[in-house]
Amino acid sequence: MNIDTVQFYKQLADETRLRSLVLMAIEGELCVCELTHALGVSQPKVSRHLAQLRENRLVRDRRAGQWIFYRINPELPGWAHAVLEATVKGVRHREPFKGDRKALATMPNRPDAACCA
Amino acid sequence: MNIDTVQFYKQLADETRLRSLVLMAIEGELCVCELTHALGVSQPKVSRHLAQLRENRLVRDRRAGQWIFYRINPELPGWAHAVLEATVKGVRHREPFKGDRKALATMPNRPDAACCA
DNA sequence: ACGAAATATACGTCATTTTATATATATGGA
DNA sequence: TCCATATATATAAAATGACGTATATTTCGT
Incomplete structure (x- = not known):
């Protein structure tokens, strides 16, 4: 696949997008509400950044019922x-990435990507 | 060494800075006039971006006479x-990175970093 | 000390990006 | 069909970033 190098790095150059990408790289598929909960930011904010990642083809999405799961392309x-x-590898044990995983792990009523395929 | 992840990627998210970094990664130390010639952009533009890379500690500089050589930190x-x-590895054979090296190779009166130590 | 070459900075401006808030769309269940 | 949940989009304001041009600083050779 082809990709513009500068455009690729512009996507990593924002905290919300970078945290989302790192979390997806570690956890696999995640839906918008999981990311919203894990990062502790507003739903429109996550949604907009995910749309941008999708437009630049860094991620792919998949609808499963009421949820839309995103994963690294x-x-x-x-x-x-x-x-x-x-x-x-370099940042997973640092904040805020470490805390994001913890917040995700303690999220109540978490949809299961595997069961909704 | 410590570094802010988002800040690091912001530095890569600009064409002038990315081309400079890739060129330095391949060629080693380069002075401002070499980068100016290789990238084909104005001197103040290169200088400003190099200053930003230095402030964010992606590169280090070294004065050698009238030249200032920059290298990846x-x-x-x-x-x-x-x-x-x-x-x-991924982009060195693509434009504009490939052309940057060609332009550098054909630069006249190129100062030699090794001889000016 | 003076001029030339190399590099850095200041300033004003324009373009891009991010944000919050509000609203729209889509899906599933009663 | 109606409501609740999940997700997306629109809008306008704010913040950030990059640029060209002009000028300042540093160093070297004479």
Whole structure:
């Protein structure tokens, strides 16, 4: 797959998008409400940033009933995957990324991506 | 070394800065006039972006006579180096990065970083 | 000390990006 | 059909970022 390098990095250059990407890279598919809860930001804010990630093809979405699950686009070029992997390794034990996973883990009534396929 | 992740990616999210970083990652130390020539942009533009990279500690500078040589900061955290390496591997054979190296190679009166130490 | 070359900074302006708030759309269940 | 939940979009204001042009600073050679 092809991708503009600067545009790719512009997507990583925002806290909301970066935290969403790191969380998806670690946890796999996540729906908007899970991301909203994990990051502790407003729903429109998450939604807008996810739309931007989708437009730039960093992520893909899938509707499952009332939920829409987002995941890292598996068709990203190899170097982009490598960049994301290196980032995750480097920052996953730092804040706010660490706290995001904790908040996600304690979320009540969490929809299960696997069961809604 | 410590670095803010979003701030790091903001530095990569601009064409002039990204081209400069990729060129430095491949060629090693470069002075402002070499970057100006290679990228084909104005001197103040290059200088301003290099200053920003220095302020965010992505690069270090070294004065050698009338020239100031910039290089990737070797003290960047490992994951940041990995990100840069992956990027270089992925984009070095694409434009404009490929052309930047060609323009640098054909630059007349190029100062030699090694001889000016 | 003076001029030339290399580099840095200041200023005003324009374009892009992000945000909050409000509202619209879509889905599922009663 | 009606309501609740999940998600998306519109709008306008605010913040941020990049740019060209002009000028300042530093260093070297004479």
